Amino acid sequence: MSCGVLAIAEQVNGVFRKVTYEALSEGRVIADGLGCSLSVAVLGSGIKNNSESLGKYGAERILVADDAALEEYMTDTYTNVIAGIVTREKPCVIILGASSRGRDLAARLSARLDAPLAMDCVAVRLDAGNVVVTRPMYGGKILAEIMLEGEPRIIAIRPNSMKIAESQKTGVVEIIVVDKGSTDLKFIEKKLDTGKVELTEADVVVSGGRGMGGPDYSAIEKLAGIFGGAVGASRSAVDEGWRPHSDQVGQTGKVVSPNLYIACGISGAIQHLAGMSSSKVIVAINKDPEAPIFAKADYGIVGDLFEIAPLITEEIKKVKGL
Amino acid sequence: MEVIVLLKQVPSTESFVGISENGLSVKTDDVKWVINPYDEFAVEEALRVKEAHGGSGSVTILSVGTEKAVEAIRTALAMGADKGILISDSAAYNCDGLQTAKILAAAIKSLPFDLIIAGQRAVDGDNYMVGSAVAELLKIPAITMVMKESIADRKITCSRTVEGGMVVIEAPLPALITTQRGLNEPRYASLPGIMKAKKKPLEIKSLKDIGLDSAGTGAPKTKIISLKYPPERKGGRMITGETAADKARALVKALHEEAKIV
Ligand SMILES: Cc1cc2nc3c(=O)[nH]c(=O)nc-3n(C[C@@H](O)[C@H](O)[C@H](O)COP(=O)(O)OP(=O)(O)OC[C@H]3O[C@@H](n4cnc5c(N)ncnc54)[C@H](O)[C@@H]3O)c2cc1C
Ligand SMILES: Cc1cc2nc3c(=O)[nH]c(=O)nc-3n(C[C@H](O)[C@H](O)[C@H](O)COP(=O)(O)OP(=O)(O)OC[C@H]3O[C@@H](n4cnc5c(N)ncnc54)[C@H](O)[C@@H]3O)c2cc1C
Numbered sequence: 103m104s105c106g107v108l109a110i111a112e113q114v115n116g117v118f119r120k121v122t123y124e125a126l127s128e129g130r131v132i133a134d135g136l137g138c139s140l141s142v143a144v145l146g147s148g149i150k151n152n153s154e155s156l157g158k159y160g161a162e163r164i165l166v167a168d169d170a171a172l173e174e175y176m177t178d179t180y181t182n183v184i185a186g187i188v189t190r191e192k193p194c195v196i197i198l199g200a201s202s203r204g205r206d207l208a209a210r211l212s213a214r215l216d217a218p219l220a221m222d223c224v225a226v227r228l229d230a231g232n233v234v235v236t237r238p239m240y241g242g243k244i245l246a247e248i249m250l251e252g253e254p255r256i257i258a259i260r261p262n263s264m265k266i267a268e269s270q271k272t273g274v275v276e277i278i279v280v281d282k283g284s285t286d287l288k289f290i291e292k293k294l295d296t297g298k299v300e301l302t303e304a305d306v307v308v309s310g311g312r313g314m315g316g317p318d319y320s321a322i323e324k325l326a327g328i329f330g331g332a333v334g335a336s337r338s339a340v341d342e343g344w345r346p347h348s349d350q351v352g353q354t355g356k357v358v359s360p361n362l363y364i365a366c367g368i369s370g371a372i373q374h375l376a377g378m379s380s381s382k383v384i385v386a387i388n389k390d391p392e393a394p395i396f397a398k399a400d401y402g403i404v405g406d407l408f409e410i411a412p413l414i415t416e417e418i419k420k421v422k423g424l
Numbered sequence: 425m426e427v428i429v430l431l432k433q434v435p436s437t438e439s440f441v442g443i444s445e446n447g448l449s450v451k452t453d454d455v456k457w458v459i460n461p462y463d464e465f466a467v468e469e470a471l472r473v474k475e476a477h478g479g480s481g482s483v484t485i486l487s488v489g490t491e492k493a494v495e496a497i498r499t500a501l502a503m504g505a506d507k508g509i510l511i512s513d514s515a516a517y518n519c520d521g522l523q524t525a526k527i528l529a530a531a532i533k534s535l536p537f538d539l540i541i542a543g544q545r546a547v548d549g550d551n552y553m554v555g556s557a558v559a560e561l562l563k564i565p566a567i568t569m570v571m572k573e574s575i576a577d578r579k580i581t582c583s584r585t586v587e588g589g590m591v592v593i594e595a596p597l598p599a600l601i602t603t604q605r606g607l608n609e610p611r612y613a614s615l616p617g618i619m620k621a622k623k624k625p626l627e628i629k630s631l632k633d634i635g636l637d638s639a640g641t642g643a644p645k646t647k648i649i650s651l652k653y654p655p656e657r658k659g660g661r662m663i664t665g666e667t668a669a670d671k672a673r674a675l676v677k678a679l680h681e682e683a684k685i686v
Pocket of ligand 2: 310311312313314335336337338339350351352353354355356366367368369370371372373374377387388389390393405406407408437461
């Protein structure tokens with residue numbers, strides 16, 4: 103088949119999101135399987151220099167659309183530019199991260215191009231030239247294998263689900279000029295806490311539930327902190343107003359797949375499990391030995407989290423030599 | 425203000441969803457059906473928009489589904505929405521997200537609207553796409569994952585959640601927004617509301633009624649070829665010890681030596 107895989111990079115203030123590397127690495131695997139090349143589209147303003155580094159993750163061509171009007175992600179201008187690139191490059195597969203912005207773009211692009219879209223994919227395989235993805239449905243209660251028919255096939259991958267692999271290839275940067283069209287949307291402002299580790303991308307997530315008993319999360323913030331991890335919460339804790347909505351893990355919050363998830367004072371309701379059961383290792387700390395979370399945890403400790411969490415923090419410091 | 429809410433009926437999040445013998449569809453016999461939680465936020469926000477604009481205009485609930493979805497639409501009417509439209513057609517049952525969006529867009533073409541509100545995702549299909557796709561097909565702007573909105577001078581200003589915070593964006597009406605948890609706290613249907621809902625208009629239409637045939641929506645481009653349960657997480661080991669410090673030490677040892685993640 104005529105082919106080419108196009109990855110779409112996501113950068114914030116010139117820094118690429120981790121899921122960009124995951125999309126590129128998986129894109130490389132798909133391109134190799136199909137025997138075709140991998141390009142990556144980078145949209146933004148003043149981003150040329152940073153873009154070169156993407157070659158390290160397998161992109162042969164790095165297509166940079168550098169324009170002041172692309173400084174902020176705007177659904178319509180970004181869709182116009184990517185659609186322009188697609189018309190020119192005719193990729194058979196588009197791969198990007200299923201971040202809040204990636205999902206927004208992927209959905210709009212699918213309708214614009216009348217192209218199949220699989221959202222939140224956790225695995226991709228090729229089957230006699232066909233692209234088959236695995237994606238969770240029903241809050242992760244079911245895994246569906248989906249065959250994408252028609253081109254370009256748009257694959258949005260769930261953060262932290264695919265391996266990052268560096269490659270020997272070096273990418274060539276091409277500055278591209280594509281019509282960005284006009285925009286109906288007006289950017290007003292952004293309020294970003296750039297120091298905060300993003301839940302969906304963190305290697306370690308420590309979450310606190312109703313068992314926290316109040317808004318003081320310092321005990322688990324310290325534990326997350328020694329890992330460079332993120333702090334999450336159950337819906338009950340969010341409903342209490344102890345944590346912002348953006349910290350909620352679960353079926354109506356974020357889905358996380360870290361290497362290590364530590365649930366503190368969380369009972370393990372099905373809607374919470376939907377958001378964290380794809381974590382690689384789960385630890386539960388709960389004072390109720392009957393708490394359902396223990397049935398899903400690799401390691402469980404019965405006890406008071408306010409006593410246990412600081413002790414774990416100290417032990418880890420010792421192991422890490424901190 | 426004319427507001428349309430895209431509403432899907434879904435299995436409640438507590439429901440057990442089993443896989444059918446053919447391995448391609450789900451068993452829904454034991455399922456409790458509810459309004460998709462994100463679409464509940466959409467209904468609530470639509471009612472608030474209408475109220476904020478002096479109660480003029482109307483809130484229309486639009487759904488694609490089986491006749492069972494009438495229950496979900498009635499619940500939204502009992503919350504205060506004015507009318508409902510259900511597109512129910514056997515040719516619409518095996519659709520993917522893009523086809524669903526095409527059906528919804530076709531139905532909307534004959535309706536007046538200033539604002540469309542959809543959920544960011546349906547908790548069954550989890551596709552996060554139908555809202556944006558409908559907006560694209562209607563050639564109107566969309567702002568997704570909205571936590572807060574306000575309308576003035578035919579413009580809607582929204583706070584949209586992104587990784588690490590919030591972005592504030594403005595769009596001219598007509599526009600589409602999708603909901604994020606935190607947007608509002610949906611009201612319950614009151615008893616008088618439930619009584620009134622029985623008399624509110626609810627139309628059931630076929631694809632032909634909205635000027636579509638199955639050719640208009642095409643074939644599904646994302647075809648389910650198998651469904652399986654995820655590998656079951658088994659309860660692992662309870663870490664025991666005399667004191668809390670013993671337990672903490674034993675856990676970190678296990679994370680270090682067995683799981684090798686510390
Ligand atoms: C019998 C059967 C067969 C199916 N076969 C396939 C298949 O082969 N391939 C496939 O990809 N999917 C299939 N599906 C699932 C498919 O129909 C999804 O429901 C569809 O893809 C929409 O995606 P979603 O529900 O995840 O919506 P999302 O994109 O997650 O929904 C976002 C928002 O869009 C609106 N919305 C979504 N659906 C509707 C609706 N029906 N009515 C009104 N508003 C809506 C709501 O506001 C919702 O909050 C099948 C479903 C059934 C019941
Ligand atoms: C439509 C719908 C969607 C939902 N979506 C979500 C979602 O996305 N995410 C989510 O999390 N929930 C969600 N829920 C809510 C879910 O059903 C549960 O109510 C919620 O997860 C419970 O939170 P929790 O475990 O913190 O609280 P609880 O169930 O109250 O559990 C608190 C736990 O803390 C323990 N504890 C108390 N004190 C201590 C202490 N000092 N040390 C150690 N342990 C202690 C207790 O033994 C108990 O097990 C949803 C519900 C519905 C209906």
